[in-house]
Amino acid sequence: MKFLHISDTHLGYSQYGLSERKKDFLDVFHEAxxxxxxxxxxxxxxxxxxxxTSRPSNETFLEGIEIVKRLSDANIPVFTISGNHDRGSQVRDVSPLAILQSLGLKLVDTGFIEHEGIFIGGLKYLSKAGLKQTGGIKAILEKYLDKIRSRDGFKIILLHQEFHPFFPDSSLYMEQEIPEGFDYVGIGHYHVKQEPKIINSATVIYPGSTEFTAYNENEDKIEKGFYIVEVEDKDINCQFYPFKNRRPFISLDFQEENIDKIILSLKEKVESLLDNHQKKPVVILRGHLKNLEIKDIISILNKEGLNEDKVLHYRFNLSKETEDITDVSFVTEGDDIVFPALKELIDDENLFHIVEDVIKNLQTYENIDEVKKYLKENPDIFPV
Ligand SMILES: [Mn+2]
Structure with a gap:
């Protein structure tokens, strides 16, 4: 038996507001x-x-349908769960994936599906409030297992959850939440691919996201792709397949003193990518500005021919070195300050967790337009 494990495809995400980025997410999905x-x-x-999102555009739905259709034409069933991005509001509406079910997608947000002697179970993303209401992951999974524990057959469970240590603030530990009895645990939500691990006798894999959603230094050196898992008797062999045609990201540390060197190195990197028929890269410049302004840098880049013909998008993460400028990465690094302060402010523990969930969810979006769109699509974001 052989199956492919993929995760966090984020179909429909026009990162940086670019239709090219939307197509990138589709392209890698098709490559898989x-x-x-x-x-x-x-x-x-x-x-x-x-x-x-939980409200994909009609165009994105068509893209999703095309993916599912290609696979169903090839007689390859797809089993999936709803993640935090596409689970729907839970109260007023269903997951958008429910629409694809009639085309053959197997949504296993709860319970198990038996497929040719293999048990494929799933649990959709649960927020902290959801975890409290349902009694937690372990209790749910134990209930699943009760029904099939005595049955022979390979047992897979799909999860999309914030596990420690990938989410350092999380109090969910895989060792405690995943009961003994599964053969394979496929997890989504953390976007950096992990090597297979054995936890409570199960092979546990995070394939990571297929593309960069928010550019993250930790993801920089780690390849993006999917796993193919071969199972013979109880022997499990997992092989990672990196994408061959993914949009390249170039991230450079920027120092004004070395601007000539940095531009030269960027030029070489870009030319070499284009010579190898790769897509035009996204370039991220990180560091501090002293005398120059971003517009000066843009004009230098233009002069060097590093314009839209060769680079899809520039992202400048360059703050001026003055004292009155706050940390640009406030949102992530501020968690240690923000959440304890909020906790003091909000007496009700349940309400605090709901607010915390909402903020953390909003943090997964990269810019204000994405947040606005999310809020519009989820008017009942506060489930109180
Ligand atoms: Mn994700």
Missing amino acids: VDTAIDKKVDFIIHSGDFFH
């Missing part, structure tokens, strides 16, 4: 589908965030 067909996998598991 190509491999699934080529390698004749028996089925695909997807551990959540298939779509980037």
